[in-house]
Amino acid sequence: MANKxxxxxxxxxxxxxxxxxxxxxxxxxxxxxxxxxxxxxFLPGDFGEAVLGxxxxxxxxxxxxxxxxxxxxxxxxxxxxxxxxLTGDMGNSFSGRxxxxxxxRSRPVIELLAPRLANTLFLASMAAIxxxxxxxxxxxxxxxxxxxxxxxxxxxxxxxxxxxxxxxxAYLLILVLSSFTKLFPSLANIGPDVDFWERVYLxxxxxxxxxxxxxxxxxxxxRAAIINLMASPYIEMAELKGASKSEIILxxxxxxAWAPIVTVIAFNLAYLxxxxxxxxxxxxxxxxxxxxVDAVTTRDVPVVQGxxxxxxxxxxLLNLFADIISIITNPRLLHPR
Amino acid sequence: MDIKxxxxxxxxxxxGRREFIxxxxxxxxxxxxxxxxxxxxxxAAMPKKGGYFKLGVGHGSTTDTxxxxxxxxxxxxxxxxxxxxxxxxxxxxxxxxPELAESFEASKDAKTWVIxxxxxxxxxxxxxxxxxxxxxxxxxxxxxxxxSASKSLLDPLVEMKKTGxxxxxxxxxxxxxxxxxxxxxxxxxxxxxxxxxxxxxxGYGTGGYIIEKFEPGVRIQxxxxxxxxxxxxxxxxxxxxxxxxxxxxxxxxxxxxxxxxIDRVDPKTVxxxxxxxxxxILETTGTLHYTMPMRVDQAPFDNYDVRMAxxxxxDREALVKKILLGHGAVGNDHPISTANPYHNGExxxxxxxxxxxxxxxxxxxxxxxxxxxxxxxAAFSGAVDAxxxxxxxxxxxxxxxxxxxxxxxxxxxxxxxxxxxCTCYWGGRPTEDWMFTxxxxxxxxxxxxxxxxxxxxxxxxxxxxxxxxELDTDKRRTMYNECQQLVNDDGGAxxxxxxxxxMALNNKIAHDDVVAGNWDKDGNKAIExxxxx
Numbered sequence: 001m002a003n004k005x006x007x008x009x010x011x012x013x014x015x016x017x018x019x020x021x022x023x024x025x026x027x028x029x030x031x032x033x034x035x036x037x038x039x040x041x042f043l044p045g046d047f048g049e050a051v052l053g054x055x056x057x058x059x060x061x062x063x064x065x066x067x068x069x070x071x072x073x074x075x076x077x078x079x080x081x082x083x084x085x086l087t088g089d090m091g092n093s094f095s096g097r098x099x100x101x102x103x104x105r106s107r108p109v110i111e112l113l114a115p116r117l118a119n120t121l122f123l124a125s126m127a128a129i130x131x132x133x134x135x136x137x138x139x140x141x142x143x144x145x146x147x148x149x150x151x152x153x154x155x156x157x158x159x160x161x162x163x164x165x166x167x168x169x170a171y172l173l174i175l176v177l178s179s180f181t182k183l184f185p186s187l188a189n190i191g192p193d194v195d196f197w198e199r200v201y202l203x204x205x206x207x208x209x210x211x212x213x214x215x216x217x218x219x220x221x222x223r224a225a226i227i228n229l230m231a232s233p234y235i236e237m238a239e240l241k242g243a244s245k246s247e248i249i250l251x252x253x254x255x256x257a258w259a260p261i262v263t264v265i266a267f268n269l270a271y272l273x274x275x276x277x278x279x280x281x282x283x284x285x286x287x288x289x290x291x292x293v294d295a296v297t298t299r300d301v302p303v304v305q306g307x308x309x310x311x312x313x314x315x316x317l318l319n320l321f322a323d324i325i326s327i328i329t330n331p332r333l334l335h336p337r
Numbered sequence: 338m339d340i341k342x343x344x345x346x347x348x349x350x351x352x353g354r355r356e357f358i359x360x361x362x363x364x365x366x367x368x369x370x371x372x373x374x375x376x377x378x379x380x381a382a383m384p385k386k387g388g389y390f391k392l393g394v395g396h397g398s399t400t401d402t403x404x405x406x407x408x409x410x411x412x413x414x415x416x417x418x419x420x421x422x423x424x425x426x427x428x429x430x431x432x433x434x435p436e437l438a439e440s441f442e443a444s445k446d447a448k449t450w451v452i453x454x455x456x457x458x459x460x461x462x463x464x465x466x467x468x469x470x471x472x473x474x475x476x477x478x479x480x481x482x483x484x485s486a487s488k489s490l491l492d493p494l495v496e497m498k499k500t501g502x503x504x505x506x507x508x509x510x511x512x513x514x515x516x517x518x519x520x521x522x523x524x525x526x527x528x529x530x531x532x533x534x535x536x537x538x539x540g541y542g543t544g545g546y547i548i549e550k551f552e553p554g555v556r557i558q559x560x561x562x563x564x565x566x567x568x569x570x571x572x573x574x575x576x577x578x579x580x581x582x583x584x585x586x587x588x589x590x591x592x593x594x595x596x597x598x599i600d601r602v603d604p605k606t607v608x609x610x611x612x613x614x615x616x617x618i619l620e621t622t623g624t625l626h627y628t629m630p631m632r633v634d635q636a637p638f639d640n641y642d643v644r645m646a647x648x649x650x651x652d653r654e655a656l657v658k659k660i661l662l663g664h665g666a667v668g669n670d671h672p673i674s675t676a677n678p679y680h681n682g683e684x685x686x687x688x689x690x691x692x693x694x695x696x697x698x699x700x701x702x703x704x705x706x707x708x709x710x711x712x713x714x715a716a717f718s719g720a721v722d723a724x725x726x727x728x729x730x731x732x733x734x735x736x737x738x739x740x741x742x743x744x745x746x747x748x749x750x751x752x753x754x755x756x757x758x759c760t761c762y763w764g765g766r767p768t769e770d771w772m773f774t775x776x777x778x779x780x781x782x783x784x785x786x787x788x789x790x791x792x793x794x795x796x797x798x799x800x801x802x803x804x805x806x807e808l809d810t811d812k813r814r815t816m817y818n819e820c821q822q823l824v825n826d827d828g829g830a831x832x833x834x835x836x837x838x839x840m841a842l843n844n845k846i847a848h849d850d851v852v853a854g855n856w857d858k859d860g861n862k863a864i865e866x867x868x869x870x
Contacts, residue, residue, distance in 0.1 A: 064484075093400070112399060171585070178593050186589045187596075189555060189579055281583045284590075286555045294399050294554065303399075 014327060021323055025316040032312040033085070037078050040301055068094055081305065090306040094299070109306040112291065115192060117310065120287040123203050124272035127210035132265060135215045139222025139261075144249055146227060158216035170209045170282040177205060188283040206283045210276060214268040221264040225257035259326035266322035274311040384847070388869040390573040392858075393587050393596035397580025399554035404537050405526045406478050406485030411600065414523045414861040415578055416557055420461075421526035421542030422567075424452060424471065425517045427767060427860055429853045431676060433517055436567075437466065437527050437543065439503075447512035447806040454503040458566045460529045461541040468499040473530035477537075487524040512806025514813065515768045523861065545571025545865050554580055559864070572868035591616060591841045598846055598867075600857045602839040604662040610841055617844055620837045621854035622666050624674045624765020624772075627717050627836065629710070629727070631829040634787040635757040637703055638829055646697035647708075650731035652689040653833045659726060660719040664839055668832035671821040672763060672772050675835075676854035679769050679817040684825060694734035704735045709758065711741045715748035716760035723833075724760055754785045761785060767855050769817045773801045777824060786829030793827035845869050 065071050069080075084091050090109035138158070142151045161169060178186040184204045194202065226249055229235060238252045277289035288307055295303035397412035405417055426436040435441065441452045458466040475497060478485035496508040509516065519525070528535050528542055540548040545567065546559035559576040579596060581587040584603045591599045592613055602610060602618065611618045631638040631647065638644055653667040666675070669687055673680050698704050712724040721742060728738040743752045743759075752759050766772040775781060779789035779798050788794050797820055804816040824830055838857040847870035853860035859867065 174589055174593075178589070182593075185595055186593050187579070187581075187586070191550070191552060191556065193550075282586055284579070284581050284583065284586050286552070290554075291399055300400065 014324075017327055018320075018324055021320050025320050028316055029309075029312060033082060033309065034078075036305060036308050036312075037081065038074075040305065041074060081302075085309065090309075091302045093295075093303050094301060109302050112303060113288065113306055113310070116286060116288045116291045119190065119285065120273060120276070120289070122199065123206055123210070123276070123285065123287060124269065126200065126203055126207035127214070127272050128269055130207060131211040131215050131268075132218065134211065135218035135265075136222055136261075138215070139219040140226065140249060140254070142219070142223045143226040143230070143253075144245060146223075151223075154219070158219050161212040162214075162216035166209060166213050166276075166278050167282050169212050170205070170279055173205050173209055174282075177208075186283070188285045190286065203285070206276075206279050206285055209279055209283075210272060214271065218261070218264050218268055222257070222261050225260045226253050229253040229256055255329060258329040262325040262329075263319075263322045266318040270315045270318045273314045384569065384572050384868040385870070386572050386868070387574050388572075389575045389577070390598075390846075390864070390867075390869070391596040392576065392578045392864065393581040393590050393599040394578060394858075395582055395584065395587055395599075395601035397554050397582065401553040403540050403548075403551065405524050405528070406483070406487065408524055409486060411857055411861065412557075412578060412580055414856065415858065415864060416548075416551075417523050417526050417542075418544070418860075418862045419546040419559055419576065419578075419864040420540065420544040420548050421528060422458075422544055423521050423523070423525055423527060424454075425521040426862075427518075427521055427853060427855050429849050429859060429862075429866060430851050431678065431853060431855060433521060433678075435517075436521075437471075438517075438520075441517060443514070443516070443808060445808070447514045447516070447808055448509045450507040450509070450516055451500065452505050452507065453501075454505065455566065456503050458543050459564055460543055461547045461562060462529065462539065464529050464541075466527070466529075466543055467502050468505045470527055470530045470535075471505050472497050472499060473533060473535040474527045475525060477535040478524065485524060487522055490519050490522060513770070514804075514806060514808050515770045518768045518771070521767070546576055549575075556580065567865075570865045573864070576864050578864070588841070591843070594843060597843040598858070598863060599841050600838070602841050604664045604839060607662075607664065607839055607841075615844055617842045619840045619842050619852065620664060621852055621857075622675055622835055623838045623854045623856065624676050624767070625836045625838075626668055626672060626674065626763055626765060626832055627660075627720070627723070627834050628668075628672075628761045628763060628785075629724075629758065629831040629833070630761055630785040631758045631831060632756075632785070632787045633791075633829040634789075637701065637706075637708065638757055640701045640703075641827065642697040642701035643703055643708075644827075644829060644831075646694045646701065646703075646734065646736060647731065648687060648831055649690045649694035649697065650734045650736050651727050651831065651833050652730040653687075654689070655730065656723055656726060656833050660723045661834060661836055664837040666835045666837070668834050669821075669825055670828070670830055670832050671824040672765070672776070672830065672832060673769055673817070673821050674765055674854075676765075677767070677769055677772070679814050681818040681821040683818070684822055687825070689730060691730075691734035694731070694736065698734065698736050705737050707737050707739045709739050709741050709756075711743050711752050711756040711759040713743045713745050713748045713752065713760070715743075715745040716753075717762040717836075720760040754783065769820070770801065770805050773820065777801075777828070777830075788824075788828045788830075791827065793823050797823045797828075 062071075069077065081091065088110075090113070092108050093112055138154050142154045145151050164172075174186045177183045185202060186205065188202045188206050190199055190202050230248075230253060235248060235252055238248045243252070274289075276287065277293060279285070280287045280289045288310065292304060292307040294300075295307065392415065394412050394415060396410035398410065401407075401410070401413050403416075405421075408414060408417060422437045424436060424438040425433055428434050435455075437455050437458065439453045439455045441450060443450050452471075454466070454468060454471065460466060460470075475491065475494070477483075478487045479491050479494065493509045493511055493513060494507060495510050498506045498508075500506045507516065513519075526542065528537050529539075530536065540551065543566070545562050545565040547562050549558040549560055551557045556577055556579045561571055561574050565571050579590075581590055581596070581599065584601065587599045588602065588606065588610055590596045592610070592615075594615060607618060610616060631644055633639055633644070648670055657663065657665050657667055667686065669684060671681070675682075695704075710724050710727065712720050714720055717723075721740070724738075724740045728740050731738050743756075753761055763772075763776065766775060776783045776785060777788065777797070778784065778801055779794065788797075800816050800820050800823075804813050804820070807813045807816065838854065840858060846867055848859060848863070848867040853862070
């Protein structure tokens with residue numbers, strides 16, 4: 001008890017909140033792992049049958065299940081797996097096991113995941129680097145010239161691109177930028193040895209597609225948050241003291257608008273990592289999404305679990321990040337009474 | 338004029354392909370052989386070396402490995418045929434020819450096979466090829482604990498002995514005249530031996546291409562093997578096979594010239610793709626067929642007249658036109674395709690005949706009585722539409738079919754091979770024996786028509802066993818013709834159509850006149866056989 005009080009006294013409230021959030025994040029991750037594991041337990045089908053085909057004999061399936069440890073009780077397997085994850089070992093994939101003899105040549109999940117995750121993060125960063133500044137710029141200027149033709153144009157255009165399904169935007173871009181003008185390639189199947197600028201060139205179309213899909217959400221939140229603050233008394237005060245409109249928005253309104261904007265940005269960044277399967281398929285981009293879909297069809301459970309945990313961790317981390325930013329930028333949260 | 342003169346004339350361009358075959362025929366040379374002569378003499382002079390060939394395929398998965406026992410998709414068959422060789426190969430004219438084997442001899446009962454191996458062949462790592470490599474490579478798929486897809490194929494193999502540095506003797510438990518065909522199976526690649534085992538991990542083969550880089554589920558890159566032993570093959574300098582699962586992405590890549598060849602073109606959009614001036618569509622009729630098996634052990638299909646009525650009540654032409662959109666051929670209620678060596682071409686083609694169908698259904702006393710047909714898109718794309726079309730055409734013959742839509746999930750475990758009548762597909766097998774043994778003999782677990790008893794079925798089972806060990810091709814042809822007739826007449830198989838393999842080729846790509854149909858992409862050997870014009 002004394003110790004707890006001591007911590008309270010020593011830690012800055014922000015640090016304490018961050019630690020609290022981190023702890024909560026870990027608990028969430030643990031709950032996710034439980035839900036994930038049990039829901040996969042309930043899935044119909046069996047990897048042994050899926051990989052051995054229709055002709056699989058019951059005894060071959062049983063031998064295979066034993067080899068994979070699927071015959072152990074559920075809780076034992078769960079703690080095995082959880083322990084592995086905590087030590088950075090996600091186990092070995094079920095598939096890719098050698099056809100002959102008992103030798104195990106399956107690949108570690110990490111080895112399968114790492115290059116794909118790097119690709120996904122690369123594409124997500126490309127899209128983020130284009131879309132976040134663009135969305136902020138459009139949102140702020142739209143708020144600045146609220147009600148003008150410019151504002152309406154920006155609104156209409158971003159709403160149009162978000163309303164189309166991603167694959168449609170992707171195909172449109174392929175048609176215009178790849179088939180007609182030959183500016184960019186329609187295949188973005190990058191390899192590990194591709195150098196940086198080549199990589200940027202190859203991923204241009206998928207990144208552009210994602211940008212078009214997410215920019216509206218962030219831009220509209222920026223615009224709305226700023227406009228909302230414009231009615232506050234302190235903005236009126238700034239107006240009265242003679243500050244220009246852009247000064248008011250950038251120096252007075254924006255700092256207080258960060259919280260909602262950052263939340264939406266974090267949400268969209270998380271989407272860039274976990275929700276781009278369709279774009280990956282259209283551009284044949286070797287990312288985590290395709291890996292997970294592959295793994296689900298072959299019922300390669302360790303890979304599915306690995307992907308899902310990474311997705312969950314991404315969501316939790318980005319939300320944590322958004323929380324922290326909104327606390328730091330918000331004086332009321334920064335100095336709680 | 339003898340054949341040499343003909344060859345000369347053809348080489349000089351004085352003789353077209355058709356004319357060459359016709360005249361060769363006059364000289365007593367059969368058409369397939371004449372075509373081979375032509376492709377060897379004329380076309381072999383034409384292929385150009387060089388270029389970076391990109392092949393986009395609708396297969397490939399992150400779980401692919403170079404272990405040939407695990408190969409299960411087109412991506413890996415393309416790969417294995419590019420970097421490795423097999424003892425035998427099915428050539429572009431569908432003929433079985435020795436590949437790493439030089440010659441073979443079978444005992445009269447087709448139980449003992451002595452295979453002499455090609456000398457002076459080297460693996461990519463410089464190891465010279467010999468009998469021990471063959472033994473290690475074949476053994477990889479046999480024995481306890483083997484999960485190889487070819488294990489059951491090799492079950493009849495009792496013993497394998499090295500009877501010379503370049504000779505292996507195979508001993509089978511029962512005669513099998515198709516044994517060399519089995520050795521052409523893409524799983525049975527010959528890879529180097531190391532410490533008594535096959536070494537597949539290193540990725541060295543004897544093939545025309547050396548693996549440079551392999552990313553499972555994404556791509557594989559090859560460069561030409563400068564040391565390749567096979568003359569007139571492996572023309573490209575470098576090759577890249579790219580996995581493009583999504584059909585739109587695949588077709589886009591072909592249109593934007595990011596790949597030179599794609600497989601599995603969507604029949605629904607092939608006419609649009611063919612309008613592109615840079616692209617040529619290539620179709621081959623393969624062994625893939627769509628079936629509607631009737632289980633003869635269940636009522637009402639135990640009645641010959643019901644089966645015959647339904648076989649006559651199906652409008653095959655309409656099915657090919659509407660379900661395959663014209664990209665296929667009508668089937669004749671037996672599973673042997675024109676791509677198989679002993680296809681029975683003399684048997685009359687069964688046609689839609691509502692009057693005869695009505696006669697048979699009346700005779701069976703089943704007029705206007707409901708017959709259930711279970712179907713799902715899981716069987717093949719368009720299976721539900723196909724069933725509805727059959728229902729319509731059969732109605733005109735007084736047959737009342739009730740189409741039952743089954744869930745896609747679990748179709749193969751709950752509906753197929755269980756319900757009395759359903760829709761199904763078969764990926765075909767390269768030989769008659771292989772196909773019949775897989776799904777039509779009485780011992781098979783996959784005998785989805787349950788056609789096991791009765792005079793015709795008995796006769797069929799006898800014939801299949803006898804034909805298996807018959808080495809005389811004429812006698813075999815007679816036997817297989819009768820087998821096909823028996824399935825066609827008495828069997829429960831309703832096989833209305835064979836689907837085409839549809840590929841799109843860039844105009845820069847050239848190939849021999851005759852393209853193999855045993856698999857997609859010239860028997861999955863386009864990498865070795867095709868070239869840049």
